[in-house]
Amino acid sequence: MNVLLTGGSGFIGRNIMAALSAAGHQVRPVSRRSGIDFSRLLTPAHWLPHLEGIDAVINCVGIIGEHGAQRFEPLHTLAPTALFRACAEAGIRRVVQISALGADATAFSAYHLSKRAADDFLRGLDLDWFVLRPSLIYGRGGKSADLFMRLAAWPLIPVIGDGQQELQPVHIGDVVATVMGSLTSPAARQTLDIVGPETVTFAEWLQRMRQAQGLGRAPVLPIPFPLAMALTRIGRHFSPMLQPENLRMLQTGYWADVRPLAQFLGRLPRAAEPGLFFSDVLSMGSPS
Numbered sequence: 001m002n003v004l005l006t007g008g009s010g011f012i013g014r015n016i017m018a019a020l021s022a023a024g025h026q027v028r029p030v031s032r033r034s035g036i037d038f039s040r041l042l043t044p045a046h047w048l049p050h051l052e053g054i055d056a057v058i059n060c061v062g063i064i065g066e067h068g069a070q071r072f073e074p075l076h077t078l079a080p081t082a083l084f085r086a087c088a089e090a091g092i093r094r095v096v097q098i099s100a101l102g103a104d105a106t107a108f109s110a111y112h113l114s115k116r117a118a119d120d121f122l123r124g125l126d127l128d129w130f131v132l133r134p135s136l137i138y139g140r141g142g143k144s145a146d147l148f149m150r151l152a153a154w155p156l157i158p159v160i161g162d163g164q165q166e167l168q169p170v171h172i173g174d175v176v177a178t179v180m181g182s183l184t185s186p187a188a189r190q191t192l193d194i195v196g197p198e199t200v201t202f203a204e205w206l207q208r209m210r211q212a213q214g215l216g217r218a219p220v221l222p223i224p225f226p227l228a229m230a231l232t233r234i235g236r237h238f239s240p241m242l243q244p245e246n247l248r249m250l251q252t253g254y255w256a257d258v259r260p261l262a263q264f265l266g267r268l269p270r271a272a273e274p275g276l277f278f279s280d281v282l283s284m285g286s287p288s
C-alpha cells in the first residue's frame with residue numbers, strides 16, 4: 001500500500017513508520033520536518049496534490065499545548081477535516097485518525113474538543129474510517145513518557161493532590177499494532193479506545209517508572225491542586241506540556257473498557273513490565 005502518514009516524525013508516527021516499512025508498505029511522510037506545515041493546508045484543494053497515488057491515510061499530527069503559531073484549531077481540526085474531505089473526493093477510502101482518550105462527550109479541554117471535532121467530521125463521511133483514541137502512551141522516546149520518567153527518578157515523587165488519579169497507560173507497540181490492524185480490517189467505521197489492560201493511579205505509575213529505572217519505591221510529595229495549577233502558569237512558558245488545562249485533564253483521569261481493543265487485536269494489550277518502558281517498535285522489531 002502507498003500510505004500518507006502525517007506526523008511521521010513524532011513518537012507515534014515514527015513507530016508506525018517503522019511498522020509500515022517492515023510490512024513492505026511505501027510511506028509518504030507529512031510534517032514540518034518533510035517541509036509541510038499543517039496550518040497551511042486548510043482546504044481539500046491544498047491536500048489533493050499530496051494524495052496522488054495514495055491508498056490509505058493515517059493522521060497522527062498533534063500538539064499537547066498551544067505555543068507560538070502552533071494552535072489546536074488548525075492542527076487538530078481544520079487541516080485534518082480538509083484532509084479527510086480530500087480523501088473522500090480522491091476516492092481514498094481508508095483513513096485512520098489518531099485522536100485521544102477523552103475526546104468524547106465528556107471533553108472539556110481545547111485539546112480534546114479540537115480532536116473530537118475532527119473525529120466527528122470523519123465519522124460523518126462515507127469512508128472506511130477508524131478513530132483511535134489512545135490513553136497515555138509509554139515506551140522509548142515519548143515526550144510525556146520521558147517527562148514522567150524524569151519526575152519518577154526524583155527522591156520525592158511529586159503528585160497532584162493525593163496522586164490517586166486513574167490512568168490506563170498503553171505501550172506504543174499496542175498502539176502501532178492497532179493502527180496496522182486498522183489499515184486492513186474489514187470491520188471499519190469503528191471508534192476504538194486504545195488502553196492498557198490495567199488501571200493504575202498516577203502515584204503508582206510513577207513508582208513503576210522508578211522500578212523500571214532500578215530504583216526503590218520513594219515517598220510521594222503531594223502538591224495541592226491549586227498550587228500545581230499556579231506552578232503550571234509559570235511552567236507553560238518553558239514547556240507546552242505544562243499547561244493548566246493538561247493538569248486538569250490529568251486530574252480528571254481517563255480509563256476505558258479494554259475488551260473492544262482486545263477483541264480487535266485478538267489478544268489483551270501488554271501489561272506494563274519494566275523492560276517495556278525503554279522499548280518501542282524499532283527496538284522490538286515488530287508491533288504485534
Ligand SMILES: NC(=O)c1ccc[n+]([C@@H]2O[C@H](COP(=O)([O-])OP(=O)(O)OC[C@H]3O[C@@H](n4cnc5c(N)ncnc54)[C@H](OP(=O)(O)O)[C@@H]3O)[C@@H](O)[C@H]2O)c1
Pocket residue numbers: 006007008009010011012013030031032033034036037038039060061062063064070075098099100101133134135136137138142143144
Ligand atoms: N503520546 C501520547 O501519550 C498520546 C496519547 C494520546 C493521544 N496522542 C495524540 O497522538 C498524536 C501524536 O502524538 P505524539 O506523541 O506522536 O506527538 P509528537 O511526538 O509530539 O509528534 C507530533 C507530530 O506532529 C507533527 N506536527 C506538529 N506540528 C505540526 C505542523 N504544524 N505541521 C505538520 N506537522 C506537525 C510533528 O512533526 P514536525 O515537528 O516535524 O512538524 C510530529 O510528527 C497527537 O495528536 C497526540 O495528541 C498522544
